[in-house]
Amino acid sequence: MRPTPPANDIDERIWVTVAAIPSGCLATYGDVARLAGLGRAARRVGAALRRLPTDSGIPWHRVVNASGRSSLPGDGDDNRQLRRLRDEGVRLGPGALARYRWDGVAP
DNA sequence: ATCTTGACAATTG
DNA sequence: GCAATTGCCAAGA
Numbered sequence: 001m002r003p004t005p006p007a008n009d010i011d012e013r014i015w016v017t018v019a020a021i022p023s024g025c026l027a028t029y030g031d032v033a034r035l036a037g038l039g040r041a042a043r044r045v046g047a048a049l050r051r052l053p054t055d056s057g058i059p060w061h062r063v064v065n066a067s068g069r070s071s072l073p074g075d076g077d078d079n080r081q082l083r084r085l086r087d088e089g090v091r092l093g094p095g096a097l098a099r100y101r102w103d104g105v106a107p
Numbered sequence: 108a109t110c111t112t113g114a115c116a117a118t119t120g
Numbered sequence: 121g122c123a124a125t126t127g128c129c130a131a132g133a
Contacts, residue, residue, distance in 0.1 A: 007131070029115050033129090041129045046114035063114080072116040082113090 013037060014019050014048040020022055021062045022107035024088050026100040028066050046071065068097040 017036040021027050027035075029042040038044055049060045061084040065071045069092055070081045077083060085092065090100050 010130080033115085039129080040116080040127080042115040043113055043128080044115095044130055047131065049114060060114085065114080066116055073114095 007013050010036075010038065010044060011048045012049065014045050015052065015056065015058050018045075018049070018060055018063055020106065021059055021102050023059070024090055024100065025102040026062055026064055026068070026085075026090060027102045027104075028030070028068075029071075030066060031064060031102070031104065032063055052061075062090075062102075064092070068092060070096075079095060 001065050006017065013036040014032060017032050020035075021043045029045045030040065032045045033034070033040060045063065048056075052058055052060055061081040064081075068106070070079050073076055075082070082092065090096070
């Protein structure tokens with residue numbers, strides 16, 4: 001067993017996990033990390049998403065921080081994430097996580 | 108191998 | 121609500 005699998009696998013795991021998030025749902029970095037089997041490496045999720053190519057087809061915009069807000073700079077139309085989420089019918093704010101948080105159960 | 112950084116999380120003041 | 125602090129884990133220099 002490899003307590004520390006190759007970075008390649010880690011990134012792939014994260015991408016797969018994020019790709020499994022159904023449309024109109026949200027997941028926190030910590031949740032994705034846990035679902036991906038990374039435990040508390042929530043930061044690794046952000047790093048993986050940052051390395052993510054634009055044509056990867058990964059719905060990275062469904063990943064938000066524990067506060068239920070976008071971790072990227074810019075509010076409103078400046079932030080692609082918020083635009084995409086709004087396009088899917090997801091509006092961030094108080095209770096957004098309670099409303100759209102993904103259980104981790106396969107869609 | 109060591110130090111710093113980071114699209115985080117939780118706690119405390 | 122915000123700033124500072126601590127914890128966690130891996131990547132990058």
